[in-house]
Amino acid sequence: MKKAYYMAGLIAFVSVCIVNPTYAGSGGGSFNPHGTHVAPSTASQMQEVHNENTSTEKADSDREISEENRTVSIIQQFLNSNGYDCGTPDGILGPNTKSMIEEYQSDNNLEVTGTITTELVREINHATCISAKDFVERYNSAIDAYNKELSSTSPNDHISVDDITSIEPVLLNGNGKLSINDGSSDMQYIGAIKFWTEEGADLVSAKGEAMASLFAFDTSLDDTDAAWNLIERLKGESPLLNNGILYQNDSPQDGWLITGKTSSYLEDSDVVSN
Incomplete structure (x- = not known):
């Protein structure tokens, strides 16, 4: 039983x-x-890996969306400021924004597409960024002031429009290097700069070249004293936003590495075709 x-x-x-x-x-x-x-730990690890992969994919997707939204928002702000009412800049390429783009393109003899074309991007950069000609004039005037202050027998050289509109970075005589508009094929209007030195550079000369580069780029700087003050601020505060330009100072102890980018600057990669 x-x-x-x-x-x-x-x-x-x-x-x-x-x-x-x-x-x-x-x-x-x-x-x-x-x-x-x-085992409990294995199951948990598998879930964590799944969650991590999902989060990474979502972050990549969000980054792509945010970059496109930034581009559209810049276009909307530009159009609004020029009398083409897109409404609140929301970063969405909707029917009203497309209509305003078409109207702007038609009024300015551009190909009418209603999309953000390379031609439109360059038109906006030309309207919002400093020209290569003006950049060179400001740089050379700042270098003259530094040379006078330095009283050196080997003064820093002037640069030309041809120098800075070439694809290769400009090698300055203090062995500093200056490049503009990294990632763009349009070099006539400047929306981004990078100044840096490599090992063995003449840091006394390079100091003046760094100052002159910032003075040339940032039209809110009235004189070289203002440019020096900006450099001092960058030593303690980076990134730093000044006059709509975002600066980053990553200079090593024995050299220079400063970048600046105008917040409204658009690169070739910012073209949105739909």
């Missing part, structure tokens, strides 16, 4: 395990239909 009760109980237990496999794993973890026990 006891044996019969024991067998009945065993059959009931096995039935429950078949219907609900996780019951058999009451010691922790989970049980899959194939009979493989997954």
Whole structure:
């Protein structure tokens, strides 16, 4: 009789395990239909990996969306300031924004597409960024002031429009290097700069070149004293926003590395075709 009760109980237990496999794993973890026990830590790690991959994919997607929204928002702000009412700049290329783009393109003899074309991007850069000609004039005037202050027998040289509109960075005579509009094929209007030195550079000359580069780029700087003050601020505060330009100072202890980018500047990669 006891044996019969024991067998009945065993059959009931096995039935429950078949219907609900996780019951058999009451010691922790989970049980899959194939009979493989997954330890709690392994199951958790698998879920974490899945969550991490999902988060990375979402971050990449959000980054792409935010970059496109930034571009559209810049276009909307530009059009609004020029009498083409896009409404609140929301970064969405909707019907009203497309209509205003078409109107602006038509009024300015551009190809009418209603989209953000390379031609439109360059038109906006030309309207919002400093020209290469003006940049060179400001740079050379700042270098003259530094040379006078330095009283050196080897003064820093002037630069030309041809120098800075070439694809290769300008090698300045203090061994500083200056590049503009990295990532863009349009060099006639300047929306981004990078000044840096490499090992062995003449840091006394390079100091004046750094100052002159910032003075040339930032039209809110009235004189070289203002440019020096900006450099001092960048030593303690970076990134720094000044006159709509975002500066980053990553200079090593024995050299220079400063970048600046106008907030409204658009690169070739910012073209949105739809």
